[in-house]
Amino acid sequence: MGLRRLALLGAAIVSAGIIAATTAEAQNEQFIPGLVYRTGAYAPNGIPFADGVADYIAMLNARDGGINGVKITFEECETGYATDRGVECYERLKGKGPTGASYFSPLSTGITFALTEKAPGDKIPLITMGYGRADSRDGAVFEWNFPLLGTYWTAANVAIQHIAKEMGGFDKLKGKKIALLYHDSPYGKEPIAALEVMAKKYGFDFLPIPVPAPGSEQKSQWLQIRQQKPDYVLLWGWGVMNSAAVTEAGNVNYPRDHMIGVWWSGAEPDVIPAGEKAAGYKALMLQHPAGKFAVYADLEKFVIGPGKSLAKPDEIGSVLYNRGLINSMLGTESIRTAMAKFGNKPMTGEQVRWGIEHLDLTAERIKQLGFEGMIGPIKVSCADHEGTRLSRVHQWDGKKWNIISDWYTADDAVIEPLVKETAGKYATEKKITPRDCSKES
Amino acid sequence: MFYREAGQYKASYQSDQAIFPIAQDRIAMLALLVVAFVGVPLLASEYVYRAVLIPVVILSLAAIGLNVLMGYCGQVSLGSGAFMGIGAYAAYNLAIRLPFLNPFVCVLLGGFVSAAVGIAFGVPSLRIKGFYLACATLAAQFFADWAFLRIKWITNDTPSGSVNAPPLQLMGFDLSSPTANYLVSLVFTLVLGLAAKNIVRGHVGRQWMAIRDMDIAAEIIGVRPMYAKLTAFAVSSFLIGVAGALWAFVYLGSWEPAAFDIDRSFQLMFMVIIGGLGSILGSVLGAAFIVLLPIFLNQALPPFGALFDWKISTATVSNFESMIFGALIVFFLVVEPNGLARLWSVAKEKLRLWPFPH
Amino acid sequence: MLALKALPVLVLGGFTSVPGAIVGGLIIGAGEKLSEVFLGPAMGGGIEIWFAYVVALLFLLVRPQGLFGERIIERV
Numbered sequence: 001m002g003l004r005r006l007a008l009l010g011a012a013i014v015s016a017g018i019i020a021a022t023t024a025e026a027q028n029e030q031f032i033p034g035l036v037y038r039t040g041a042y043a044p045n046g047i048p049f050a051d052g053v054a055d056y057i058a059m060l061n062a063r064d065g066g067i068n069g070v071k072i073t074f075e076e077c078e079t080g081y082a083t084d085r086g087v088e089c090y091e092r093l094k095g096k097g098p099t100g101a102s103y104f105s106p107l108s109t110g111i112t113f114a115l116t117e118k119a120p121g122d123k124i125p126l127i128t129m130g131y132g133r134a135d136s137r138d139g140a141v142f143e144w145n146f147p148l149l150g151t152y153w154t155a156a157n158v159a160i161q162h163i164a165k166e167m168g169g170f171d172k173l174k175g176k177k178i179a180l181l182y183h184d185s186p187y188g189k190e191p192i193a194a195l196e197v198m199a200k201k202y203g204f205d206f207l208p209i210p211v212p213a214p215g216s217e218q219k220s221q222w223l224q225i226r227q228q229k230p231d232y233v234l235l236w237g238w239g240v241m242n243s244a245a246v247t248e249a250g251n252v253n254y255p256r257d258h259m260i261g262v263w264w265s266g267a268e269p270d271v272i273p274a275g276e277k278a279a280g281y282k283a284l285m286l287q288h289p290a291g292k293f294a295v296y297a298d299l300e301k302f303v304i305g306p307g308k309s310l311a312k313p314d315e316i317g318s319v320l321y322n323r324g325l326i327n328s329m330l331g332t333e334s335i336r337t338a339m340a341k342f343g344n345k346p347m348t349g350e351q352v353r354w355g356i357e358h359l360d361l362t363a364e365r366i367k368q369l370g371f372e373g374m375i376g377p378i379k380v381s382c383a384d385h386e387g388t389r390l391s392r393v394h395q396w397d398g399k400k401w402n403i404i405s406d407w408y409t410a411d412d413a414v415i416e417p418l419v420k421e422t423a424g425k426y427a428t429e430k431k432i433t434p435r436d437c438s439k440e441s
Numbered sequence: 442m443f444y445r446e447a448g449q450y451k452a453s454y455q456s457d458q459a460i461f462p463i464a465q466d467r468i469a470m471l472a473l474l475v476v477a478f479v480g481v482p483l484l485a486s487e488y489v490y491r492a493v494l495i496p497v498v499i500l501s502l503a504a505i506g507l508n509v510l511m512g513y514c515g516q517v518s519l520g521s522g523a524f525m526g527i528g529a530y531a532a533y534n535l536a537i538r539l540p541f542l543n544p545f546v547c548v549l550l551g552g553f554v555s556a557a558v559g560i561a562f563g564v565p566s567l568r569i570k571g572f573y574l575a576c577a578t579l580a581a582q583f584f585a586d587w588a589f590l591r592i593k594w595i596t597n598d599t600p601s602g603s604v605n606a607p608p609l610q611l612m613g614f615d616l617s618s619p620t621a622n623y624l625v626s627l628v629f630t631l632v633l634g635l636a637a638k639n640i641v642r643g644h645v646g647r648q649w650m651a652i653r654d655m656d657i658a659a660e661i662i663g664v665r666p667m668y669a670k671l672t673a674f675a676v677s678s679f680l681i682g683v684a685g686a687l688w689a690f691v692y693l694g695s696w697e698p699a700a701f702d703i704d705r706s707f708q709l710m711f712m713v714i715i716g717g718l719g720s721i722l723g724s725v726l727g728a729a730f731i732v733l734l735p736i737f738l739n740q741a742l743p744p745f746g747a748l749f750d751w752k753i754s755t756a757t758v759s760n761f762e763s764m765i766f767g768a769l770i771v772f773f774l775v776v777e778p779n780g781l782a783r784l785w786s787v788a789k790e791k792l793r794l795w796p797f798p799h
Numbered sequence: 800m801l802a803l804k805a806l807p808v809l810v811l812g813g814f815t816s817v818p819g820a821i822v823g824g825l826i827i828g829a830g831e832k833l834s835e836v837f838l839g840p841a842m843g844g845g846i847e848i849w850f851a852y853v854v855a856l857l858f859l860l861v862r863p864q865g866l867f868g869e870r871i872i873e874r875v
Contacts, residue, residue: 038756047756078755083700087693088736091491110697113603117694121617133601184590184845186601186697193600210590210845213699220835220847227836310754422600429605569859576806577859580852591843657873703803 031097041214042239044269051311052324062302086111109187124349137386138423140434152190154410158391174203179230184210215241222248235261242270250277267319279398288374295370382437490619504712504724506680512718514673515653520578523585526701528555528682529689548686555682563674589698606690717780726781807855813868
């Protein structure tokens with residue numbers, strides 16, 4: 001009897017705590033949700049990104065009191081990179097705040113695919129910066145998806161451009177073998193369509209090698225690579241798969257400087273576990289490098305200094321932390337753009353979508369925000385939800401990342417027809433009539 | 442006092458064999474149906490539909506299917522995620538390639554495809570049992586995982602491997618609102634659950650239970666093991682396949698093969714074990730428990746921590762979920778191996794006496 | 800989910816024998832990786848996730864006691 005009474009008392013306390021802890025909603029607040037994964041096989045890369053996202057928003061609140069006087073409320077929800085948990089988090093957070101969620105950035109291509117079905121009905125935009133559906137750059141069909149800064153087809157094209165440059169020209173690609181070591185999920189399979197098109201165009205052999213999720217066991221894949229001897233290996237992994245790939249490359253003695261990773265395979269957690277074996281490994285950049293830039297002055301003053309940052313000291317200034325900062329910056333600047341048209345009050349999802357579609361960051365504005373050197377100008381439009389098609393390559397030397405190339409612009413002659421084709425297919429499947437971008441304001 | 446059946450006489454075999462012989466049970470069930478069909482649509486919010494009700498309803502159907510196999514027929518199966526996936530992809534392919542078929546007809550046909558594959562993978566059960574069968578069903582699970590990723594025809598040649606369900610409609614009525622989704626899943630679960638309950642009460646169900654309890658003795662007294670085991674696999678895979686197709690079409694809308702991987706199989710197995718093997722009600726209770734527990738922990742832990750001035754991050758909540766989950770499973774297996782269904786029947790027994798002491 | 804791989808190893812070696820477990824482990828481990836390298840490309844790659852389990856399934860159908868185990872006799 002005593003134990004039961006104790007259990008009932010405990011339940012009563014917990015319920016009281018829940019009721020007491022829920023406060024009344026303030027009215028002048030902009031709610032931004034954060035879908036993060038701090039646990040699971042992908043946590044090593046998810047944590048620094050989530051910290052960057054949270055810290056930039058904390059800085060805006062502390063320094064400016066929010067966006068144009070509207071305070072930002074931010075809440076995280078753990079998805080563990082699982083699609084069904086991501087959908088549950090989305091459902092829980094989409095209605096929070098006086099005007100609902102501003103935008104969602106799931107940091108997972110799988111969750112993006114699921115939310116692409118739900119977001120148009122709920123009228124909430126998805127900012128899938130550097131990931132998501134590659135064909136969602138076509139804003140006429142994908143009204144609510146924004147793959148800002150780059151898609152996987154852009155990445156694939158830039159990687160091939162860099163390989164061509166290293167070999168001395170596109171004509172040298174003929175007859176060469178390029179392998180794609182990819183994570184066996186929608187994320188890893190996205191670039192295959194573009195690479196097949198380019199293989200046909202430039203005459204190289206394309207060899208796709210899948211790695212079953214989560215990707216920590218890759219011995220047989222690298223045995224295959226040692227057998228087939230491709231000239232270059234493109235790495236399209238995430239989480240533990242990246243560090244395992246670099247380590248295995250060292251074990252089979254594949255020249256690391258002939259490995260080029262996508263921008264999600266080119267961060268510190270991917271190379272540091274491999275130790276010395278990682279030296280020479282190259283990766284694409286989602287425009288920005290590692291390192292501290294002008295915005296860090298305010299970050300140090302308002303967030304990191306007072307100890308409000310969630311990040312550990314060695315994370316600050318890393319590639320993925322910077323990427324998180326940029327994600328929040330693009331989101332909040334879109335809200336600011338929307339407020340310029342609709343007024344300085346909390347924005348609804350629809351208004352934020354308008355803001356993202358009309359986002360136009362010039363080099364001057366980027367310098368004002370403190371992101372000079374991190375990203376170039378970006379101009380989003382109805383037809384182009386990507387905004388820009390630049391990328392560069394950096395190389396790990398064992399201690400840090402060094403930028404080794406100039407800016408590449410992705411070749412739209414290759415990508416554009418593919419986008420039209422797949423976006424059109426999606427539109428017919430889903431019975432969507434594409435918007436007429438010339439009529440959009 | 443209220444639950445006594447004194448004065449309730451049965452005048453025909455039919456009334457004696459009813460699923461709910463006691464009148465109070467019938468009234469309670471009727472009230473529950475009224476609440477489920479009328480009360481919930483009036484009161485529930487969209488979040489409650491999408492995060493709680495629809496998953497519980499669809500996963501209870503899957504758990505009923507797995508209970509038929511594991512609880513009533515005693516065949517261990519770790520491949521239930523794969524069968525859900527087979528049902529989902531079969532329904533998707535039928536809907537895409539035969540667009541004149543209604544999506545719900547495709548869901549049922551997907552169940553039949555899943556039943557056929559279930560029979561194929563159930564053939565080894567004639568030679569192996571128990572633990573060994575778990576290994577064979579694991580082979581089915583991982584092979585299905587691979588097939589969904591590699592065989593392009595299954596995913597209609599999409600470059601990413603992710604597929605979208607067709608829009609749900611019935612005779613021109615659009616059924617994509619949360620309330621409609623919930624009601625559709627509820628109808629499927631109720632009808633198929635009732636069918637399952639009647640099958641397990643009939644002679645096929647008794648054959649299954651004989652095989653479960655002592656299969657060699659059952660064969661000696663005349664139960665055909667091949668017929669019993671293969672029908673168990675067929676019925677179970679049909680129910681799980683329909684649940685999988687509903688999960689994909691109604692709940693997810695757009696999915697990739699990872700939605701039906703080994704974690705889903707384990708989740709269904711935990712539902713069945715915690716709910717109670719060999720009980721249809723147990724499957725429903727287990728499904729509700731497994732779906733609600735993470736959500737409850739997610740909502741309850743941060744305010745609980747706030748009471749002690751302890752800020753709990755989302756990572757901690759997630760890890761706590763795993764810990765508490767594992768501890769609860771061990772607790773259930775030790776304290777009440779027959780699961781929540783047994784707790785419920787014990788409660789009903791106590792209710793018969795209440796408020797009197799004896 | 801590495802621990803699940805132990806099941807095919809035991810099935811191959813025989814549940815009652817320790818040398819069987821060792822031999823089974825070597826066969827499954829090497830067989831998995833080699834099948835991926837040689838049979839994998841013909842089947843599109845990625846077969847190592849199910850190779851061990853399918854081998855175990857075939858063993859169960861043909862020789863359920865494994866390579867070194869005792870014959871299983873059931874009594875009623």
